[in-house]
Amino acid sequence: MSLQPKGPGRHGIPTLSLEYPMSLGTFEKYVDAQKAVDTLSDKEFPVENCLIVGTDLKQLERVTARLTWGRVALGGALSGLWLGLFVGLIISLFAGGTNPMSLLIYTCLYGVVFGLVWSLVGYAFTRGARDFSSVSQVVATKYEVFVEHKFAQQGRSILAEAGIVTTPVQRWSAPHSTETYSAPSTSSVPPSPSNPASNPSKHPGDPQA
Numbered sequence: 475m476s477l478q479p480k481g482p483g484r485h486g487i488p489t490l491s492l493e494y495p496m497s498l499g500t501f502e503k504y505v506d507a508q509k510a511v512d513t514l515s516d517k518e519f520p521v522e523n524c525l526i527v528g529t530d531l532k533q534l535e536r537v538t539a540r541l542t543w544g545r546v547a548l549g550g551a552l553s554g555l556w557l558g559l560f561v562g563l564i565i566s567l568f569a570g571g572t573n574p575m576s577l578l579i580y581t582c583l584y585g586v587v588f589g590l591v592w593s594l595v596g597y598a599f600t601r602g603a604r605d606f607s608s609v610s611q612v613v614a615t616k617y618e619v620f621v622e623h624k625f626a627q628q629g630r631s632i633l634a635e636a637g638i639v640t641t642p643v644q645r646w647s648a649p650h651s652t653e654t655y656s657a658p659s660t661s662s663v664p665p666s667p668s669n670p671a672s673n674p675s676k677h678p679g680d681p682q683a
Contacts, residue, residue: 493622495620496620496621496622498620500619504526507619509638514633519628524621524629525619526617526620528617535609543594546594547590553593554585557585558584565581
């Protein structure tokens with residue numbers, strides 16, 4: 475069993491997978507899962523056999539501002555300015571006999587024009603379908619610490635001594651039943667008047683009716 479497909483990792487670098495993993499605990503925050511692994515490390519536990527997995531992923535998108543033609547133009551111009559400044563500095567290192575300041579000014583102007591046009595054209599293609607800016611991030615709602623099966627019991631013992639609650643081990647138990655069963659008949663021959671031994675209500679020596 476492997477939590478993730480094993481990739482062709484380089485020698486000495488572990489891959490993001492475990493063979494026969496077992497859970498040591500489930501935590502609501504990453505810092506709690508990190509604390510659990512740190513506790514194991516302090517006890518000289520082989521933490522290179524541990525894996526922290528974020529589960530139940532959800533995407534958060536925070537709306538930052540309303541987009542207008544003015545905001546789009548200003549953002550594009552500033553982006554182009556930084557791009558032009560960067561390109562101008564690179565060119566000035568290899569261009570001999572040219573005034574560096576003049577070169578930076580021209581590259582910045584070209585960058586502003588390019589960024590302005592690019593942003594306005596891109597905003598025009600949206601046709602007002604997304605008139606806001608935002609930032610997004612994918613986060614996990616739960617974090618589970620896994621370890622190789624051969625170190626699971628040792629890890630649980632260390633976390634239990636440190637007061638960190640771990641996931642209980644699931645054990646299989648037979649289902650309980652409220653039904654009662656009677657003992658099976660010891661004879662498969664049906665009772666008959668000609669066979670007294672097979673009739674449980676009559677015994678030899680009893681008076682005939």
